[in-house]
Amino acid sequence: GQQLNQSPQSMFIQEGEDVSMNCTSSSIFNTWLWYKQDPGEGPVLLIALYKAGELTSNGRLTAQFGITRKDSFLNISASIPSDVGIYFCAGYSNTGNQFYFGTGTSLTVIP
Amino acid sequence: EPEVTQTPSHQVTQMGQEVILRCVPISNHLYFYWYRQILGQKVEFLVSFYNNEISEKSEIFDDQFSVERPDGSNFTLKIRSTKLEDSAMYFCASGSESYNEQFFGPGTRLTVL
Numbered sequence A: 001g002q003q004l005n006q007s008p009q010s011m012f013i014q015e016g017e018d019v020s021m022n023c024t025s026s027s028i029f030n031t032w033l034w035y036k037q038d039p040g041e042g043p044v045l046l047i048a049l050y051k052a053g054e055l056t057s058n059g060r061l062t063a064q065f066g067i068t069r070k071d072s073f074l075n076i077s078a079s080i081p082s083d084v085g086i087y088f089c090a091g092y093s094n095t096g097n098q099f100y101f102g103t104g105t106s107l108t109v110i111p
Numbered sequence B: 001e002p003e004v005t006q007t008p009s010h011q012v013t014q015m016g017q018e019v020i021l022r023c024v025p026i027s028n029h030l031y032f033y034w035y036r037q038i039l040g041q042k043v044e045f046l047v048s049f050y051n052n053e054i055s056e057k058s059e060i061f062d063d064q065f066s067v068e069r070p071d072g073s074n075f076t077l078k079i080r081s082t083k084l085e086d087s088a089m090y091f092c093a094s095g096s097e098s099y100n101e102q103f104f105g106p107g108t109r110l111t112v113l
Helices: none
Strands: A005-007 A010-014 A019-024 A031-037 A044-049 A055-058 A061-065 A071-076 A085-093 A098-101 A105-110 B005-007 B010-013 B019-024 B031-037 B044-050 B053-057 B065-068 B075-079 B088-095 B108-112
Touching (some): A005 A085, A010 A019, A019 A085, A019 A105, A031 A061, A031 A071, A044 A055, A044 A061, A071 A085, B005 B088, B010 B019, B019 B088, B019 B108, B044 B075, B075 B088
Parallel strands (some): A010 A105, B010 B108
Antiparallel strands (some): A019 A071, A031 A044, A031 A085, A055 A061, A061 A071, A085 A098, A085 A105, B005 B019, B019 B075, B031 B044, B031 B088, B044 B053, B088 B108
């Protein structure tokens, strides 16, 4: 299967700080999705991206579809305690006709 | 707001037993999926289903697995003879297009003893 590498693997930040994480692959993807998952729950969709270069916001979250189509970025501004969780990227490949999930970034926000 | 639902939330079974996990996708969605997530690991694709047939499946989805849409609302995943390594969270998801956003259910935690 195709590999999506997320970095960083984990982050510990102070409340109010901005957060950046990214997802990279050696393959080209046609759609990028970003999800947040709380322990014991299902992933919740945050942002969907469909075109190279696209920049989309959802409140304090902003995500970008990389120009090369091999990467995507998620930024969270002014983090708050409820931002704690694991963030996953997912890329859709026409080659595989499926979504591939990244390895996840665990975010801890210290009040 | 419409959502994907799954039952049961937790299933405990003995190795070798059959289990059926149930999902009700969002009503106007046409694409349905099963994923699994072993504790602490990433979400892994199992199978996609469209127009009453499997459209894609992963290497994980071997002959022990099957999916069915028995009626207009339910979507099921059956594991015929469970193994210890089948213990995981199983998520159902649905979407309006194959390449479009997918919405996940809350998951079923399967524990095989």
